[in-house]
Amino acid sequence: MADTQARSKPLPEADEASRPFYDGALAGRLMLMRCDDCGTVRLPSRRHCDRCLSTETTWVQASGRGSVRTFAVMHRVYHPGFADEVPYNIAVVELAEGPRIVSNLVGVSNADIRLGMPVEVEWERHNDVALPKFRPLTSDR
Amino acid sequence: MPHPMRGATAITGLGMTPMGRVFGKSATELAADAVRLAIADSGLRKEEIDGLLTNAGVTGTAGHGIGLPLQNYLGLANLRLLNHMNAAGSTAAQMVQYAALAIAAGMANNVVCVFADTPLQEGTSSGAAYGGAARNPGRPRGMAGLYAAAGFFGANTSYALATRRHMALYGTTHDQLGTIAVGQRQWATMNPSAQMREPITLEDYHASRWIVEPLHLLDCCLVSNGAVAVIVSGAERAESLRQPPAFVLGMGQGHPGDVQRAGVEAETETGAKLAAETAYRMAGVGPDDVDICQLYDCYTYTVLVTLEDYGFCKKGEGGPFVEDGRLAPGGALPTNTGGGELSGYYMWGMTPLSEAVIQARGQGAERQVAKHDVVLCTGNGGVLSYHGCLILSPHRS
Numbered sequence: 001m002a003d004t005q006a007r008s009k010p011l012p013e014a015d016e017a018s019r020p021f022y023d024g025a026l027a028g029r030l031m032l033m034r035c036d037d038c039g040t041v042r043l044p045s046r047r048h049c050d051r052c053l054s055t056e057t058t059w060v061q062a063s064g065r066g067s068v069r070t071f072a073v074m075h076r077v078y079h080p081g082f083a084d085e086v087p088y089n090i091a092v093v094e095l096a097e098g099p100r101i102v103s104n105l106v107g108v109s110n111a112d113i114r115l116g117m118p119v120e121v122e123w124e125r126h127n128d129v130a131l132p133k134f135r136p137l138t139s140d141r
Numbered sequence: 142m143p144h145p146m147r148g149a150t151a152i153t154g155l156g157m158t159p160m161g162r163v164f165g166k167s168a169t170e171l172a173a174d175a176v177r178l179a180i181a182d183s184g185l186r187k188e189e190i191d192g193l194l195t196n197a198g199v200t201g202t203a204g205h206g207i208g209l210p211l212q213n214y215l216g217l218a219n220l221r222l223l224n225h226m227n228a229a230g231s232t233a234a235q236m237v238q239y240a241a242l243a244i245a246a247g248m249a250n251n252v253v254c255v256f257a258d259t260p261l262q263e264g265t266s267s268g269a270a271y272g273g274a275a276r277n278p279g280r281p282r283g284m285a286g287l288y289a290a291a292g293f294f295g296a297n298t299s300y301a302l303a304t305r306r307h308m309a310l311y312g313t314t315h316d317q318l319g320t321i322a323v324g325q326r327q328w329a330t331m332n333p334s335a336q337m338r339e340p341i342t343l344e345d346y347h348a349s350r351w352i353v354e355p356l357h358l359l360d361c362c363l364v365s366n367g368a369v370a371v372i373v374s375g376a377e378r379a380e381s382l383r384q385p386p387a388f389v390l391g392m393g394q395g396h397p398g399d400v401q402r403a404g405v406e407a408e409t410e411t412g413a414k415l416a417a418e419t420a421y422r423m424a425g426v427g428p429d430d431v432d433i434c435q436l437y438d439c440y441t442y443t444v445l446v447t448l449e450d451y452g453f454c455k456k457g458e459g460g461p462f463v464e465d466g467r468l469a470p471g472g473a474l475p476t477n478t479g480g481g482e483l484s485g486y487y488m489w490g491m492t493p494l495s496e497a498v499i500q501a502r503g504q505g506a507e508r509q510v511a512k513h514d515v516v517l518c519t520g521n522g523g524v525l526s527y528h529g530c531l532i533l534s535p536h537r538s
Contacts, residue, residue: 013286018283040402050400070306071305073353073355074294074298082292087351090293090302102291103287103291
């Protein structure tokens with residue numbers, strides 16, 4: 001059912017620079033770039049570290065955990081693929097490693113989203129691409 | 142000792158075409174109309190124009206905006222200064238700054254700065270004009286594709302995210318944001334150039350549909366076709382021209398960009414802070430000296446956060462600062478006195494600049510603010526990424 005809805009949404013494809021990210025996604029791994037010189041972790045895919053401009057980089061698997069930095073709720077249909085989804089949320093997740101990533105929160109109603117809420121990545125799988133979504137971590141009660 | 146740039150130049154001409162759902166003219170033709178009006182307004186002869194700076198709106202991005210060829214259309218041979226500039230909504234202030242510096246350096250005498258845009262097509266909505274990215278065919282490539290895949294489209298989404306963070310961190314409310322929209326509409330009712338002149342209430346604001354929550358329709362600026370031109374001249378020349386000069390007392394810029402690194406507070410701290418430092422120092426004034434604000438207002442939130450960064454109140458206190466109607470007619474800090482981009486017209490940074498010139502001159506008619514010695518004018522571009530500032534005054538010193 002989710003697949004039917006998702007079919008007409010824009011699905012990204014890897015370019016050369018982002019291929020390790022998208023390959024990692026298909027394997028269920030959130031891959032980031034870590035600067036070999038200053039250790040700053042960044043979202044792919046840029047050749048230079050945006051802190052020290054080094055080009056020496058290692059791809060690393062992120063923890064997949066982070067927190068909600070901010071969020072918004074889309075009420076208008078800007079793309080026909082989202083006609084059945086409004087109102088849907090957009091969230092900026094600040095990953096534990098530092099970078100911020102734009103995604104959607106799943107498993108939570110829009111009214112219950114809060115800043116700072118801890119979240120964890122999960123993967124929405126399509127034919128040839130997997131998309132990172134984030135689910136609130138439930139505390140044991 | 143006063144700063145050497147303080148009062149060295151002035152805005153001597155202002156030209157504004159009809160703005161809004163204006164059809165039948167290209168951006169180039171609208172720009173030429175605005176330039177003709179600005180020259181006539183100033184009393185300069187066309188032959189005295191020796192500089193031209195241009196800025197295109199979204200039609201520039203689309204490939205049919207104004208640019209360097211405008212020189213030829215206007216028949217301006219032998220220019221001493223020419224450039225096409227773009228730092229989004231901060232460009233208008235930046236064009237005036239470049240012109241002022243060039244004039245003070247003896248590189249030019251009278252510089253036209255012009256903005257023109259035709260994002261609206263007959264028979265289509267305002268939303269269509271700025272939502273174009275959603276219609277790109279094919280699969281989005283690379284990391285940027287994550288935005289489209291998440292359903293993230295356009296500036297409305299970006300500013301909603303920033304607004305939400307301010308609301309969550311500081312308790313800023315929709316009543317407070319709505320007060321900004323209602324106040325600016327009050328100003329617009331007195332501006333013949335404004336597109337939206339029917340008064341609105343806070344109830345109307347709350348009832349207006351969500352665009353991207355937390356932004357209501359009435360939090361968002363208009364979309365307009367049209368053009369605005371200003372002319373910058375040296376102070377001596379300005380004093381002999383037709384209009385009361387709007388002297389440039391202070392100028393500044395601040396550009397945080399969109400650096401999304403840990404520790405960067407991109408959503409609630411803007412380039413206005415750096416720009417204010419520079420411009421206040423040059424002008425020799427502070428927030429207490431400002432009589433009128435013309436603040437770039439792509440969204441209500443932009444006004445609120447800009448007030449904080451110019452030091453009118455502390456960080457996070459923009460909501461309580463505006464909620465008593467301080468910015469509206471009769472308030473202690475008249476702001477966006479032509480209705481701004483929310484209710485007046487959306488000419489990027491030319492919206493605050495044009496109204497700043499009108500108020501500094503004392504030509505605001507029904508909406509003229511009695512005390513207009515120091516007028517603060519700002520431009521903001523990107524997602525609070527680029528910021529330009531001018532401080533204007535009818536007094537040279």
